[in-house]
Amino acid sequence: MDFAFSEEQQMLRDAVASRAGDRLPEGKVAELATSDAGWDPGSLAEMAELGWVTLSWPEEAGGSGMGFLEETVVIEELGKALYPGPYLSSVALAAPALRRSPELLGRIAAGEGATLAWAEPEGPWTFEDLESVGTKAAQNGGGWTLTGVKDLVPDLGACSFAVVVARSPEGLGLWAVDVAGAGVEASVLPTVDATRRLGRLTLTDAPAQLVVAPDAAGDVLRGVRLRTLAALAIEAVGVASTAVDLARSYVSERKQFEKPIGAYQAVSHQVTDSYMAVELARSLAYWAAWCVDQHDPQAPVAVAAAKASAGEAAVFACERAIQVHGGIGFTWEHVLHRYYKRAQWIATFEGAGSHHREIVAQRLLDA
Amino acid sequence: MWCQGFSEPGSGSDLASLRTRAERDGDDFVVNGQKVWSSFAHIAQHCILMVRTDASAPKHQGITYLLADMDAPGVEVRPLRPITGDPEFNEIFFSDVRVPAANVLGEVNGGWGVAMTTLMHERGTLGFALTARLEVAVKNLVALAKETRTNGRLASDDPVFRDRIARQWIELQELRFTNYRALTGLVKTGVPGPEGSIAKLHWSESNQRLTKLALEILGPRAPMEGAEGPWNGYWQYQQLRSRGNTIEAGTSEVLRNIISERVLGLPRSR
Numbered sequence: 112m113d114f115a116f117s118e119e120q121q122m123l124r125d126a127v128a129s130r131a132g133d134r135l136p137e138g139k140v141a142e143l144a145t146s147d148a149g150w151d152p153g154s155l156a157e158m159a160e161l162g163w164v165t166l167s168w169p170e171e172a173g174g175s176g177m178g179f180l181e182e183t184v185v186i187e188e189l190g191k192a193l194y195p196g197p198y199l200s201s202v203a204l205a206a207p208a209l210r211r212s213p214e215l216l217g218r219i220a221a222g223e224g225a226t227l228a229w230a231e232p233e234g235p236w237t238f239e240d241l242e243s244v245g246t247k248a249a250q251n252g253g254g255w256t257l258t259g260v261k262d263l264v265p266d267l268g269a270c271s272f273a274v275v276v277a278r279s280p281e282g283l284g285l286w287a288v289d290v291a292g293a294g295v296e297a298s299v300l301p302t303v304d305a306t307r308r309l310g311r312l313t314l315t316d317a318p319a320q321l322v323v324a325p326d327a328a329g330d331v332l333r334g335v336r337l338r339t340l341a342a343l344a345i346e347a348v349g350v351a352s353t354a355v356d357l358a359r360s361y362v363s364e365r366k367q368f369e370k371p372i373g374a375y376q377a378v379s380h381q382v383t384d385s386y387m388a389v390e391l392a393r394s395l396a397y398w399a400a401w402c403v404d405q406h407d408p409q410a411p412v413a414v415a416a417a418k419a420s421a422g423e424a425a426v427f428a429c430e431r432a433i434q435v436h437g438g439i440g441f442t443w444e445h446v447l448h449r450y451y452k453r454a455q456w457i458a459t460f461e462g463a464g465s466h467h468r469e470i471v472a473q474r475l476l477d478a
Numbered sequence: 479m480w481c482q483g484f485s486e487p488g489s490g491s492d493l494a495s496l497r498t499r500a501e502r503d504g505d506d507f508v509v510n511g512q513k514v515w516s517s518f519a520h521i522a523q524h525c526i527l528m529v530r531t532d533a534s535a536p537k538h539q540g541i542t543y544l545l546a547d548m549d550a551p552g553v554e555v556r557p558l559r560p561i562t563g564d565p566e567f568n569e570i571f572f573s574d575v576r577v578p579a580a581n582v583l584g585e586v587n588g589g590w591g592v593a594m595t596t597l598m599h600e601r602g603t604l605g606f607a608l609t610a611r612l613e614v615a616v617k618n619l620v621a622l623a624k625e626t627r628t629n630g631r632l633a634s635d636d637p638v639f640r641d642r643i644a645r646q647w648i649e650l651q652e653l654r655f656t657n658y659r660a661l662t663g664l665v666k667t668g669v670p671g672p673e674g675s676i677a678k679l680h681w682s683e684s685n686q687r688l689t690k691l692a693l694e695i696l697g698p699r700a701p702m703e704g705a706e707g708p709w710n711g712y713w714q715y716q717q718l719r720s721r722g723n724t725i726e727a728g729t730s731e732v733l734r735n736i737i738s739e740r741v742l743g744l745p746r747s748r
Binding site: 113114115362370371373374375376379380382383384386387390391392393394395397398413416419420465469472475476477 | 624647654655658659665666676679737741
């Protein structure tokens with residue numbers, strides 16, 4: 112495997128970084144995070160117009176025929192900027208389940224947000240427990256209706272439709288419902304990370320469109336999970352590298368006892384440790400993304416390792432950054448806490464590090 | 479066979495403060511002083527030796543790199559036992575040892591640059607060797623966990639040990655793929671990328687955690703060594719030896735300074 116980014120990928124990275132810098136100047140993330148919507152609803156359509164939403168889709172589906180790696184380049188840069196909006200949800204959680212639903216893919220390509228509703232209030236909370244899904248799908252004339260409650264739905268408030276994991280008599284399948292549709296009650300839950308709010312979807316005989324039948328749903332969900340965990344690992348690396356950059360510039364400028372505090376090893380070594388943690392996690396995240404892109408048999412263990420490592424590295428880097436910022440890093444005004452909250456969101460999605468390490472342990476010890 | 483004469487009792491991390499002196503006398507340099515932590519000195523024929531040739535110059539500018547003959551009169555080698563008890567290192571004493579001036583590597587008083595090249599080479603190519611060593615250690619750890627009963631079950635079935643063994647495996651992959659990234663940078667640009675600087679630091683700390691975890695898995699049998707010990711004392715040796723990992727070839731503190739100053743561009747600490 113080659114870790115070098117192609118010239119094309121580097122140009123994409125620069126373009127995303129530059130656009131994110133324009134659209135999210137200092138203070139903008141805080142403004143959006145404290146707004147009712149929680150994001151700029153025009154932003155996804157803007158990215159769709161630039162072709163960033165459809166990078167990995169085949170050309171016949173209106174995409175650019177590139178791969179998952181290009182998507183992760185966008186995700187890493189959006190993570191650095193702490194972009195609030197359903198890019199990751201739409202491209203990693205929803206779109207891979209819609210390969211046979213061109214009309215729904217077309218809505219994402221036009222800039223509508225989409226997400227995946229898989230968890231429920233009494234579980235499942237990890238993909239391994241999906242068998243406990245209680246939401247029911249029933250055939251109703253020529254169509255389907257869904258009844259049940261889906262919980263912890265990422266970005267629900269910013270999405271116009273959701274792919275729902277539900278149970279039909281034939282087994283688990285995937286259906287799409289419009290968030291504003293009949294029989295659907297969508298609420299945004301108070302979420303520590305206000306830039307990526309979780310929602311609850313209460314479905315009462317809600318008309319739904321079958322997108323993946325039970326015979327194929329297992330494979331599709333496994334693919335969605337791999338893609339999402341690898342994407343989140345990459346996003347965590349983006350979040351963490353901004354935390355390291357903020358710490359690096361602050362300790363170089365801030366003076367106490369007549370010296371920049373970065374001259375004190377008790378301070379500089381904390382920044383060094385964050386940098387190390389981030390670079391080590393970056394190596395795993397790139398490896399995981401490569402495995403997913405190439406359908407490598409190591410993909411399940413690679414994404415588990417990367418998600419555990421990168422999620423925890425991002426939390427660690429933010430905590431070190433808050434510490435070396437001193438009092439200012441502990442204030443609501445400073446942007447650091449928003450990065451910290453995103454890092455924690457990522458670190459616990461689909462289970463904390465210990466959950467994903469157990470997947471590694473099974474590979475290592477139970478074979 | 480060659481050995482290295484760099485560190486001295488008074489000059490470890492601050493290598494440029496070294497005091498072993500060499501004075502010009504005709505066609506020779508006459509060397510007096512003491513070197514320490516030298517591997518293989520008891521069997522080596524030659525020594526790459528750093529000496530002070532100008533005591534009045536700034537410390538980095540008065541050092542010369544000599545190639546010395548270990549069989550020359552006045553060279554005395556004494557074994558230095560580390561905490562494992564196994565002789566592995568030596569002290570070398572130089573008393574009026576004559577080294578031909580033709581054996582200067584580089585320029586007289588230009589030895590610091592040569593030494594830095596040696597050390598960069600040592601650190602730059604170290605990553606893959608370290609990955610291979612850690613891979614063996616992880617493999618052994620897995621084997622140990624699968625055969626050792628603890629808390630009424632195999633260690634490999636104990637959730638606490640499972641989590642920590644998985645961590646060690648993940649840390650190994652971090653090292654492996656960070657080296658690949660460093661290599662990619664090297665191939666593309668001709669200079670090692672910043673990723674390489676963290677390999678030794680990460681390996682040493684990971685190996686220390688791993689070997690302590692092995693002793694924890696052994697539990698009450700961990701204090702036994704040699705023929706009485708599990709695995710014939712392998713883990714006891716590995717664990718004690720690992721304490722040197724964060725000291726040899728650059729202490730973790732010095733490596734962190736290097737990363738913070740040269741990679742992150744933070745203010746100098748001294």
